[in-house]
Amino acid sequence: MRNYFLLLFLVFIGSSIQAQDAVMHASETATFKEKVITSAKATQTIKSDFVQYKHLDFLSEDVKTSGKMVVKAPNLVKWEYTNPYQYSVIFKEDKLLINDGGTKSKVDIGNSELFKKLNQLIVNSVKGNMFNDADFTVSFYKSSKYNKAVFVPKDPKIAKYIASFELLFNKDDAQVYEVKMVEPSQDFTRIIFTNRILNSTINDSVFNN
Incomplete structure (x- = not known):
């Protein structure tokens, strides 16, 4: 089974705020949050292709993988890597279902508050609805191309794995x-x-291992 770090990649942040990003004013932040939350509430399912870049300081180039993601409210999530290897991770009913190139395994995360929290972060980050999460300090920025929210965890258990999240939003549909x-x-x-x-x-069968 691949390194458990693959569970933490999700949710899916930048090492610094880019120079062209400007801090949102309070009124801009309120309008932006309202738009994102409205969009998130209206979103029951998501299908998407994705490309993932993993940056490690000791490598000269980022590790590139790609695949498909499926989300179904309230808490079903599937990440399926299709290139350069076959690998899928499903969060379902307090279980983590893993298919590593045909080798299947199941991890019970029902007793782990950390993994429960990570699962919820996955859903909320993809939908963009993390603003009311008391476990994060949130900062808001804008540019000509996107709006950005940066989340820094307060919970030491999360901060052990994640220093910060950054979500980039389309300006038109949030x-x-x-x-x-x-x-x-x-x-x-x-x-x-x-x-x-x-x-x-x-169909719920999509989330079967």
Whole structure:
């Protein structure tokens, strides 16, 4: 089974705020949050392709993988890597279902508050609805191309794995199109979503291992 770090890549942040990003004013922040929350509440299912870049300081190039993501409210999530290897992770009913190139395994996360929290972060980060999470300090930025929310965990258990999240939102529909996560080591994982389809019918069988 692959390294458990693959569970933490999700949710899917940048090591610094780019120069072209400006801090949102309070009124801008309120308007932005309202738009994102409205969009998230209206989103029951998500299908999307993704490309993931894993940056490690000791490598000269980022490790690139790609695949498909499926989310169904309230808490079903599937990440399926299709290139360069076959690997899927499903969060379902306090279980973590793993299929590593045909080798299947199941991990009970029902007694782990940390993994429960990570699962909820996965859903909320992809939908963009993390603003009311008391476990994070949130800062808001804007540029000509996107709006950005940066989340720094307050919970030491989460901070042990995740230094910060960064969500980039389309300005027009307030949908998340990029999730980035930085580890305490400053290595980071960046996920870019494309071909997103909202509120299509998704059978629960999709979330079977």
